[in-house]
Amino acid sequence: MYNHHHVTTYGIPVIVVPSHVSLCHTMVHSHLLHLTLTLLLFTHTVQVTTSLPSNSNPNGIKPPVPPLSSQATPTTTSTATATATAPKLYDPDTGEEVNPDTIETPPPPLPKQKLPDLTRITIHSKYTLMDGNKIPVLGLGLYHIKPGDETYFVVRNALALGYRHFDDAPHEGHTSNDIGAAIFDSGVPREDVYITSKISSNRLGYNGTLKDIKGILLTLGLDHLNLCLMESPKGGKIIETWDALNAARHLGLCSSIGVSNFNVTHLKAILTHGRLLPVVNQIELHPINYQRRKPLLDWCSIRGVLIQAYGSLFGGHEDIMTRYGAINEVAVKYKVTPAQILLRWGFQLGFQLQPKTIHEKRMVENTQIFDFQLTEDEIKYINEIKGVLHEYWNPLNEPVDVGDVSFGQEVVDWKKDEAMLKAKMEGGEEVSGGGAEVPVVPGSVEG
Numbered sequence: 453m454y455n456h457h458h459v460t461t462y463g464i465p466v467i468v469v470p471s472h473v474s475l476c477h478t479m480v481h482s483h484l485l486h487l488t489l490t491l492l493l494f495t496h497t498v499q500v501t502t503s504l505p506s507n508s509n510p511n512g513i514k515p516p517v518p519p520l521s522s523q524a525t526p527t528t529t530s531t532a533t534a535t536a537t538a539p540k541l542y543d544p545d546t547g548e549e550v551n552p553d554t555i556e557t558p559p560p561p562l563p564k565q566k567l568p569d570l571t572r573i574t575i576h577s578k579y580t581l582m583d584g585n586k587i588p589v590l591g592l593g594l595y596h597i598k599p600g601d602e603t604y605f606v607v608r609n610a611l612a613l614g615y616r617h618f619d620d621a622p623h624e625g626h627t628s629n630d631i632g633a634a635i636f637d638s639g640v641p642r643e644d645v646y647i648t649s650k651i652s653s654n655r656l657g658y659n660g661t662l663k664d665i666k667g668i669l670l671t672l673g674l675d676h677l678n679l680c681l682m683e684s685p686k687g688g689k690i691i692e693t694w695d696a697l698n699a700a701r702h703l704g705l706c707s708s709i710g711v712s713n714f715n716v717t718h719l720k721a722i723l724t725h726g727r728l729l730p731v732v733n734q735i736e737l738h739p740i741n742y743q744r745r746k747p748l749l750d751w752c753s754i755r756g757v758l759i760q761a762y763g764s765l766f767g768g769h770e771d772i773m774t775r776y777g778a779i780n781e782v783a784v785k786y787k788v789t790p791a792q793i794l795l796r797w798g799f800q801l802g803f804q805l806q807p808k809t810i811h812e813k814r815m816v817e818n819t820q821i822f823d824f825q826l827t828e829d830e831i832k833y834i835n836e837i838k839g840v841l842h843e844y845w846n847p848l849n850e851p852v853d854v855g856d857v858s859f860g861q862e863v864v865d866w867k868k869d870e871a872m873l874k875a876k877m878e879g880g881e882e883v884s885g886g887g888a889e890v891p892v893v894p895g896s897v898e899g
Contacts, residue, residue: 575614575819579804581731582756585708587679588646589799590819591617593762593808599625602810607634609812614819617646619734619762619806620672621683622664628673636673647672648679650712651697653847656687658859661696665705680706681734684713684847689855691725696859698727710734710760715848716751725857734760736846737803738794739779739837748848753802761803765791778833786824789817796821797834 578586592610597603603626607618611634620626635645649672655664665680680700682693697709710732711718722729733752737745737759752759766772773790774780783793791807795818798805807818826834 573799573822575822576616579758581708581758582729583708583731585678585731587708587732587758587804588617589804590795590821591615591619591646591648591804591806592815593619593806594624594626594631595619595621595762595808597624597626597808597810599627599630601630603630604634606810607631608638610815611635611638611640611645613812613815615815616640616644617648617806619648619760621650622652622668622671627671632673642674646678647674648681649677650681650683651693653684653687656682656693657689657855658692658696658699661693662700665700669705676704677706679708679710679732681710681712681732682714682730685711685715685718685850685852686713686847688851688853690718690721690853691727691857692855692859694722694727694730694860695857698860708732712760713847716748717852718850719751719757721852721854725854725860727860729755729757731756732758732760732804734762735848736763737761737798738764738766739776739797739834740766742835742837759803761798761805764794764798764803764805765807766794776837778837782826782830782834788820788824792817792821793826793834796824796826797831800826800831 573589575588575590577589579589580586592606592615594603594606597606607630610618618631620631631647635642649668651661651664655661661682665677668677668680669675680697682690682697687693694709694711697706700706701709708731710730712734714730714733714735719729719733733748735745735748737749738761742749749759770790773794779790779793783790786793788796791814795805795807799821809815809818
């Protein structure tokens with residue numbers, strides 16, 4: 453046999469015969485070559501009519517790719533490439549490497565809360581919470597606003613300016629004569645107004661929480677809260693109180709439930725006891741404490757817990773706002789106030805905002821943060837602000853006290869317990885832990 457050299461010309465294989473081969477053999481090969489070329493040319497012509505090469509396609513249209521189901525699975529020939537190196541796992545709180553065999557597989561994290569287009573947001577835009585309910589991106593805090601006429605006119609003015617979210621707390625002393633009456637007199641439908649209130653730290657526990665919610669509604673002249681928060685972990689009984697909030701949600705007393713001033717340790721306690729996480733964690737948050745709160749922010753973010761920021765404007769201290777060059781420089785660039793820079797900073801980091809003010813002019817300014825956008829470098833510049841703000845309490849380091857966890861046990865007939873629970877609440881009787889267990893139903897949303 454001879455060693456033939458194979459050459460490809462325009463995609464057609466050609467056999468090249470060495471020069472020392474005899475003429476006889478060459479003629480035989482010539483006939484064979486002629487027959488081979490004829491067959492190859494015919495085959496190549498058929499292929500060209502059905503699938504042109506990309507370099508000969510004047511329109512650049514590529515042939516269709518067969519579906520994945522029809523593609524052959526490639527055979528792995530090397531065990532070295534088939535075996536991937538397992539990634540190392542690290543504890544998100546300590547940063548230490550952990551053994552994957554010693555931890556339970558967590559559920560996949562919910563997607564981080566994102567807004568589609570930061571340049572098209574208005575005061576009427578809303579975040580979607582984990583339970584499916586929606587909350588306005590901007591609200592008005594009623595912290596330390598005097599009950600009576602002052603609160604009434606603040607709420608009336610805010611409603612006229614487009615505000616639809618108000619954050620309150622029972623210890624502020626507000627009543628149906630200010631918040632409830634302001635909403636009614638404004639003509640804005642109740643279903644368009646979002647009201648947040650809190651369970652005081654000294655009223656935590658199952659019975660205390662249910663009574664407190666009912667008292668809040670009677671005082672404010674409302675039939676339900678849009679969001680009810682556990683004010684802090686300071687009073688203990690975290691799981692017991694959380695089960696009461698779930699009961700109130702199922703009874704229609706509030707649409708969504710959350711917490712305030714909770715750290716990672718308190719939130720982990722809710723998870724380890726098999727309860728759903730709160731949809732909101734309301735904490736003091738501004739550039740001064742941002743770096744210290746970042747581990748908590750990251751923990752909440754990857755689990756879908758929306759951060760509500762209070763104290764965004766340094767407690768209203770303008771001297772502190774103007775103290776920092778990073779804030780002032782950026783404010784000058786965009787021709788806005790330092791307060792507007794602080795609010796825009798928080799908004800672009802994905803926080804729900806509720807600055808407090810009684811002045812109509814500042815109410816208007818606080819809504820004018822949606823027509824400019826900070827750059828990444830400007831946000832990082834503001835993130836690096838250092839200092840201490842002695843304005844609010846800090847119960848994030850309170851010990852974890854779960855209380856009585858029996859109220860969250862499963863029950864067979866929820867309707868029976870619901871009727872009994874309503875009867876006891878209306879009669880002012882206390883609810884005992886053994887026979888009035890209230891289920892925690894994942895994913896249910898009250899209207």
